[in-house]
Amino acid sequence: MEIHVITAFPAIFESPLNECILKLGQKKKLVDIFIHDLRDHTTDKHRQVDDYPYGGGPGMILKPEPFFASIDFIREKHRIESPKIIFLTPQGKRFTQQKAIELAKEEYLIILCGHYKGIDERIRDVLVDEEISIGDYVLSGGEIPALVIMDSIVRLIPGVMNDLDSAITDSFHMALLDGPYYTRPKIFEGYEVPDILLSGDHAKIAEWRKQKAIERTQQRRSDLLERMDQVSTHSNADKS
Numbered sequence: 001m002e003i004h005v006i007t008a009f010p011a012i013f014e015s016p017l018n019e020c021i022l023k024l025g026q027k028k029k030l031v032d033i034f035i036h037d038l039r040d041h042t043t044d045k046h047r048q049v050d051d052y053p054y055g056g057g058p059g060m061i062l063k064p065e066p067f068f069a070s071i072d073f074i075r076e077k078h079r080i081e082s083p084k085i086i087f088l089t090p091q092g093k094r095f096t097q098q099k100a101i102e103l104a105k106e107e108y109l110i111i112l113c114g115h116y117k118g119i120d121e122r123i124r125d126v127l128v129d130e131e132i133s134i135g136d137y138v139l140s141g142g143e144i145p146a147l148v149i150m151d152s153i154v155r156l157i158p159g160v161m162n163d164l165d166s167a168i169t170d171s172f173h174m175a176l177l178d179g180p181y182y183t184r185p186k187i188f189e190g191y192e193v194p195d196i197l198l199s200g201d202h203a204k205i206a207e208w209r210k211q212k213a214i215e216r217t218q219q220r221r222s223d224l225l226e227r228m229d230q231v232s233t234h235s236n237a238d239k240s
């Protein structure tokens with residue numbers, strides 16, 4: 001998989017791409033991540049990427065030319081014919097684990113990071129396939145959302161994590177929140193690990209974990225269970 005990020009603030013990515021899963025995925029050559037500086041694709045001596053909005057109003061707008069030029073550059077230099085182009089914005093569709101699973105199957109992704117008041121609408125109209133938001137709050141740019149999305153995708157690429165089971169049993173992957181886990185010591189300051197986990201009975205442990213995941217989901221995110229009920233009611237209705 002190849003992921004290209006276009007940003008006016010490339011330095012934000014330096015440390016996160018050199019740690020943990022994002023580093024591991026690149027080191028194992030399972031993903032190549034390229035950060036492109038939007039300013040490298042400007043043509044004026046001030047390397048200006050933004051300008052005032054037509055019609056007036058507060059804030060600056062990212063100009064179209066550097067985005068179009070960056071994408072042409074990526075297509076040509078990396079010989080990519082049909083990348084999936086994503087724009088990160090609070091106006092996009094909410095990012096979910098399901099979307100991460102879907103994006104992890106793409107061969108080429110290009111992520112556009114917005115900044116300032118917004119981007120010229122022609123970038124959206126002509127270049128962008130999909131707009132994604134990581135939640136109902138406003139960040140100062142798309143760089144942190146891009147890192148969030150890359151982390152969630154890269155950990156799903158087969159072979160990146162040592163223990164694939166661990167990604168598969170994560171919260172949300174099963175539409176349930178993950179339950180509790182314990183490690184050594186068996187007793188810590190008087191608090192004990194549940195006996196069942198020490199029993200060696202793997203079927204019973206799996207059943208206990210499932211039960212705990214359901215309880216936790218009921219307590220914290222009952223909306224997820226309601227959604228599951230709706231999905232199964234719909235699919236049963238479809239069958240009849």
Ligand code: ADE
Nearest residue numbers: 088089090133134139145
């Ligand atoms: N840019 C600014 N805020 C954002 C958000 N919540 N999601 C995605 N991109 C953003």
